[in-house]
Amino acid sequence: MSLIKCPECGHEVSTKAPRCPHCGVPIAGNLKRCPNCDTIMLKDVECCPNCDTPFIVTNEAPEPTPAPAPAEPTPTLTPPAPAAPTEEVTAPKTESAEPASNQPTAPTPSPAAAPAKKKSLGGWALFALIVVLAALAVLIVWQIQSSREASAEAAFTLLRECNDPRSFEDFINRYPKSRHIEEVEARLEELRLEEIAWQAALSTTNPAIVRDFIDNYPTSAHHSAALHRIDTLDWREANKKNTSAGYTAYISAHDAGDFITEAFTAHEEAVKREEQAYRDSIAAARADTLALQPLFPTTNNTL
Numbered sequence: 001m002s003l004i005k006c007p008e009c010g011h012e013v014s015t016k017a018p019r020c021p022h023c024g025v026p027i028a029g030n031l032k033r034c035p036n037c038d039t040i041m042l043k044d045v046e047c048c049p050n051c052d053t054p055f056i057v058t059n060e061a062p063e064p065t066p067a068p069a070p071a072e073p074t075p076t077l078t079p080p081a082p083a084a085p086t087e088e089v090t091a092p093k094t095e096s097a098e099p100a101s102n103q104p105t106a107p108t109p110s111p112a113a114a115p116a117k118k119k120s121l122g123g124w125a126l127f128a129l130i131v132v133l134a135a136l137a138v139l140i141v142w143q144i145q146s147s148r149e150a151s152a153e154a155a156f157t158l159l160r161e162c163n164d165p166r167s168f169e170d171f172i173n174r175y176p177k178s179r180h181i182e183e184v185e186a187r188l189e190e191l192r193l194e195e196i197a198w199q200a201a202l203s204t205t206n207p208a209i210v211r212d213f214i215d216n217y218p219t220s221a222h223h224s225a226a227l228h229r230i231d232t233l234d235w236r237e238a239n240k241k242n243t244s245a246g247y248t249a250y251i252s253a254h255d256a257g258d259f260i261t262e263a264f265t266a267h268e269e270a271v272k273r274e275e276q277a278y279r280d281s282i283a284a285a286r287a288d289t290l291a292l293q294p295l296f297p298t299t300n301n302t303l
């Protein structure tokens with residue numbers, strides 16, 4: 001047994017070692033020696049790494065086999081067939097001429113195979129990571145979209161009982177891609193037209209215009225204000241007439257109006273005033289009649 005430098009990694013290794021303990025390349029039975037510079041190398045090397053001597057493996061490789069020639073003078077001896085293999089095994093240059101049939105058994109690609117295998121595993125790991133991240137991103141987007149749709153549905157449910165245009169405008173700004181967007185926009189346009197009609201009713205002194213607003217928009221947010229507006233205008237009209245009939249009309253139309261108490265009081269005063277005026281008119285008529293009697297004496301008085 002002798003120590004040599006490993007042809008693959010350069011560390012010292014025994015020629016009897018099955019493999020190099022440093023790089024793992026096969027050693028025993030896998031070495032040959034350069035016939036030119038005596039450098040030890042692996043069998044599958046085609047050129048000496050020290051002197052660049054090429055090694056050509058051909059059918060003429062077994063040139064050193066003429067060794068059996070001394071056996072010709074002794075034909076009486078046993079056949080020299082066993083001796084030829086012995087010299088081929090012990091011949092110092094048989095390593096360079098050994099057939100290449102052992103090459104498939106030499107795992108020379110093993111040093112490069114490990115990095116390739118690691119690279120392949122790394123590529124699969126990177127691909128798996130990309131797939132997981134993509135699936136996670138899709139899941140997050142889906143959850144955000146589902147949450148947004150649920151929020152839009154809840155907001156639309158609240159709009160069913162709302163008449164404030166600002167709430168509809170806020171819904172359109174927050175959920176422009178909602179499946180209810182067309183319905184919300186149509187309702188917002190109705191509310192805008194309703195607001196224009198309300199402003200007209202609010203600025204008029206004609207109760208009929210306000211009543212038309214209530215008839216056209218029975219569910220308007222301004223319904224209570226419109227009723228109060230009619231009540232106010234009718235009360236003004238009753239005060240303007242200042243008659244029992246005017247106050248009676250107000251009381252009949254607004255039995256629970258804001259001015260119902262004042263209306264009853266004003267009605268009583270108007271009735272008294274009208275009765276007094278009626279009595280005064282009768283008294284005046286009677287006085288006029290009495291004043292005319294001396295001008296037309298009766299028959300009884302002449303008798």
